[in-house]
Amino acid sequence: MTIDTKKTRNRIAELRKSKKLTIQQVADGIGVSNGTISRYEQGTREPKLDTWQKLANFFNVSVSYITGVSDEPDKDTGRLQGIREDKGMSYQQVADAYNQEADRLSVFDHKEPHIDAETVQAIETGNYQPSQHEWKLLAWGLDVPESYLSGHSNDKVGWQEWADATGYSLEQLRNEVKRLVDTGRLHSNSDIQHQISCAVQSLDQKAPTTTNGTINCVQDKLLELLNYIDQAFILKARGSKIKPGNWQVRPDMDEKAYNQLLDIINKARYEIGQITPKK
Incomplete structure (x- = not known):
């Protein structure tokens, strides 16, 4: 099961039409403009994590269903199975990757709980719903953005997470990465997370990439x-x-x-x- 973000379309328009709602009614329901909802439906703008949750609550479905990741309206299964299979990992290998990250957070008398292969399988089938903390450890272990793994975003790179964490807009981050690549300060084939990190340092004026x-x-x-x-x-x-x-x-x-x-x-x-x- 391979997840291609270019082909993954959210279900906002589908759910809205099935409930015979106008774009304005949805916009009023979650507190945004109708133009914003229109761009969400067209896929030209990616909602923030809390906005996905508002939309899911508004339509009474799971976040991973409204983002188009899952076909289960009542289960937040995320993208774990697709990512695991893409990486050629077994259930146990995913559990081991999670437990390794958990051990790094274990200090003094605090011991992070481990998970087993059965738990990984239960997450994929929707029979176990991880907490946000558990999604984070899974994301660290698999080296993918937490929001993408959990199905709360179709942003495979994690642009929105960077934007939320730094306060810079998606446009600012993308433009700065492009400028650094175009001027030869970054290699276009370098890791995208490294590229965005360098762009943030540049925007913070903490790198010798601007005067x-x-x-x-x-x-x-x-x-x-x-x-x-x-x-x-x-x-x-x-x-x-x-x-x-x-x-x-x-x-x-x-x-x-x-x-x-x-x-x-x-x-x-x-x-x-x-x-x-x-x-």
């Missing part, structure tokens, strides 16, 4: 250099922090040189801070 980002990176390097100089020159008690007026240059180091280095770097930080990029 402002480069300036910020240089400032960070200068701060690291100041710390490096302090570690070399300053004598302090183990574990203590350097406080104004409470420091001492090592007796075998030149205090004048120390101050000159600080002046040079702080002057550079000030002058770099005065740069006003036009691009």
Whole structure:
């Protein structure tokens, strides 16, 4: 069973028409515009996770049914079977992948419960409904977006999850990935999750992929250099922090040189801070 997101169509229009509802009535029912519902039906816009849940509640069906993933209106089976078979994994291998992620979260007296092959099979048949936490561990183990695995989204890449987590729009993320690829900063064949991560860093101006980002990176390097100089020159008690007026240059180091280095770097930080990029 292979799931192709390009062929997976949601059932919003089908359910709306079966209940003889207008687009406006559905829009009013979940608190969005009729244009938004129209774009959802046409597949030109992907609802957020909470919007899928509102739509499912509105039509009284499961989320995976309204997204077109499942043919069971009352069961949220998700895409586990399709993903498992695509990866050539057995029920036990999926359970092992889940348990490995669970063990990583187990600390001190807290022990994450394990699942077995029978539980994996029960999830696929709809006889066991995982919690959000369990879907997350399954997604980590299978290296797929949680929302896609659970059937709460047709977004196989996880664009919407990135958008929700970062506050950037889908358009901003996609455009930035395209810019980084077009300018040779990213390889078009590199992992898409890596591409989006780089795009987020770029938009955050924490990577040398824009003028402002480069300036910020240089400032960070200068701060690291100041710390490096302090570690070399300053004598302090183990574990203590350097406080104004409470420091001492090592007796075998030149205090004048120390101050000159600080002046040079702080002057550079000030002058770099005065740069006003036009691009």
